[in-house]
Amino acid sequence: MLIRAAKRTEADSLSELALRSKAYWGYDEAFMAACRDELTVSASEIDSLRTAVAEHDGRILGFSTLEGSPPQGAMGMLFVEPASIGQGIGRRLFEHVIANARSIGFTRLTIDADPNAEPFYLAMGARRIGTTPSGSISGRTLPLLAVALTECTADDYDLPR
Template sequence: MIVIREAQTEECSLLSDLCVRSKAVWGYDTEFMERCRAELTVTPEMLRETDLRVAATDDRIVGVVQISFDGTDAELDKLFVEPDLLRGGVGRTLLEWATMAAALRGATRLIIDADPGAANFYRRMGGVDAGTAPSASIPGRHLPRLYIPLVPTANGEADSP
């Protein structure tokens, strides 16, 4: 069974390694991965100051998700699943947590600047294409931008298509 929980400070290094392993599934070379390293790092400050959760089984962490807020927009900052568990539902579980948490905080959209390899996953999960956005790590690279519409409901529950 997978549970979504907060991360512990001592898990930061393990989580950063998971993000790197996960990003690497798309076959990027060493130089590209090095340039992405800052974006793939989880710090104790992030645990204190942002909305970050992990997906965990009984014996290990299998994914990580992080969102932030900008007015009525929420942004998906991280979503990474252990490579040996791809297509096993972990990404869906983490993204559902992100949409619920964002809607409960009053966001009307979850914005995603997607790795090109992951864009069809987001479309499958209800993501709507919204052009492109510059990569935060690689100058001149542009990423597919998508958003998931969020509809907070009267009882505090959140819908997402």
């Protein structure tokens, strides 16, 4: 498997992959329709979102984004093709984002996690620091997670001492 920078021409494919991946959790059609805008990656955003794809034999299996400016940013999206979930692709993409973030000077990333994906992020070393409003569903909150990219202290996670 290769992880590489996404191409602008892949924006539509990545957006559809994000929707398929989100639907994996059993959300209904109304919920998915409400999420469509938030899960859409435009060609003009590919570079600024530092979008990376995981591919094998020319087939995109997942993608991730690294958003913001150092020192603090966000792991904006991390989606894996449903048929490939559980094969380590999410882990490889997560590790890629972390390595890339460190190399360009980020010290902390936040993640607005789908509740179903929270266990994955916690297993990867993220910590829950609160909740955040959903960008798609009014009144819904999501787990807010953080990953410290330097030696960790309570301040890195905005936790009480």
